[in-house]
Amino acid sequence: MKKQALVILGILLMFLSCASSGASSSGGKKPAWLADKHSAYPEEKYLVEIGEGSSLKKARQDGVIALSQIFRTTVKVDSTVRTRYQDLSDGENILESSMETSADETITQLSDETLVNVHFGESWTDDMGRSYVIAYIDRMETAMIYRQRIEEDGSLTDYFIRESATQKDLLKRFGFLDAAVVMDKNSKMMLDQLDIIHSPSRRSILPSYDDEQLYSLYSDTAGKMLYTISVEGDVDQKITFSVAQVLTERGFVVAGADGNLSVTGTVVLEDANLDNGYENIRWALYLEMRNEAGEVVVTMDEKKRESGVSRDAAVARGYRSMEEMLQKKFIADLERYFDSFARK
Numbered sequence: 001m002k003k004q005a006l007v008i009l010g011i012l013l014m015f016l017s018c019a020s021s022g023a024s025s026s027g028g029k030k031p032a033w034l035a036d037k038h039s040a041y042p043e044e045k046y047l048v049e050i051g052e053g054s055s056l057k058k059a060r061q062d063g064v065i066a067l068s069q070i071f072r073t074t075v076k077v078d079s080t081v082r083t084r085y086q087d088l089s090d091g092e093n094i095l096e097s098s099m100e101t102s103a104d105e106t107i108t109q110l111s112d113e114t115l116v117n118v119h120f121g122e123s124w125t126d127d128m129g130r131s132y133v134i135a136y137i138d139r140m141e142t143a144m145i146y147r148q149r150i151e152e153d154g155s156l157t158d159y160f161i162r163e164s165a166t167q168k169d170l171l172k173r174f175g176f177l178d179a180a181v182v183m184d185k186n187s188k189m190m191l192d193q194l195d196i197i198h199s200p201s202r203r204s205i206l207p208s209y210d211d212e213q214l215y216s217l218y219s220d221t222a223g224k225m226l227y228t229i230s231v232e233g234d235v236d237q238k239i240t241f242s243v244a245q246v247l248t249e250r251g252f253v254v255a256g257a258d259g260n261l262s263v264t265g266t267v268v269l270e271d272a273n274l275d276n277g278y279e280n281i282r283w284a285l286y287l288e289m290r291n292e293a294g295e296v297v298v299t300m301d302e303k304k305r306e307s308g309v310s311r312d313a314a315v316a317r318g319y320r321s322m323e324e325m326l327q328k329k330f331i332a333d334l335e336r337y338f339d340s341f342a343r344k
């Protein structure tokens with residue numbers, strides 16, 4: 001049923017987004033809507049901005065940017081949540097499909113902001129070739145799209161919560177809860193956007209799950225994930241500290257030798273003879289995370305060369321690079337591992 005609903009909504013969005021633009025004109029007297037955008041599209045029914053550019057295409061792009069600013073000043077968009085949400089929704093993200101705004105024009109996503117159901121109305125080109133166009137969002141139409149998507153996502157979030165309770169494996173249990181939290185955060189961003197689009201629709205939506213209970217379960221489960229860390233060759237414990245920092249930032253616990261989970265690995269730094277006028281080193285970092293059964297679930301294997309005015313400077317740069325890899329790659333791989341349960 002969900003697949004059918006998505007297909008039906010997708011067809012509806014294609015119809016809405018490919019609606020024909022308003023009348024076009026050029027030269028002569030400026031149209032009234034250029035001075036008063038709400039004269040053609042009343043504010044109570046539409047979000048409206050005027051786009052301007054050297055061509056109609058650029059004017060349309062400028063109009064979408066102007067519309068996005070309405071949301072950007074009040075709605076905080078987490079790009080990581082948005083990306084993970086797209087993965088968890090299995091590529092069937094109806095909101096992104098509605099970015100196609102006319103039969104011959106596609107407006108791409110602007111930074112982290114995705115606009116839904118954008119239409120173009122009247123356009124005008126002055127005697128100097130400067131183009132102007134009305135970009136608008138129909139409040140009621142768009143509220144309907146948001147409402148259906150939020151309700152469907154709420155059902156999926158509820159499923160992830162229930163599925164988590166059936167898992168014996170601690171990482172899988174957390175993985176489903178983590179997916180539920182991602183869905184919840186994205187829904188809250190959408191609700192904030194809907195409040196701007198049509199606040200009565202926003203007030204009428206109630207979640208199908210208890211979000212306070214979700215975050216309590218999430219925190220409790222993360223607190224049960226006790227990690228031991230052992231990195232060979234980490235003489236100054238710098239990598240061990242960085243790994244511990246990455247884990248604690250996610251709400252996990254570093255528990256010395258009493259952990260039920262583990263991160264082990266090796267770090268190697270060696271001199272590199274290069275004719276570049278600097279001191280050079282090569283570093284290699286290998287890490288693996290294991291679950292309660294001792295199975296490897298996430299690995300990281302990185303190598304790089306660093307240079308500095310002294311060996312100490314090169315080594316310091318090497319450790320900074322390793323720390324960056326931990327923050328970017330290791331945590332990203334860990335999140336993909338968690339998300340993999342919810343996508344099956």
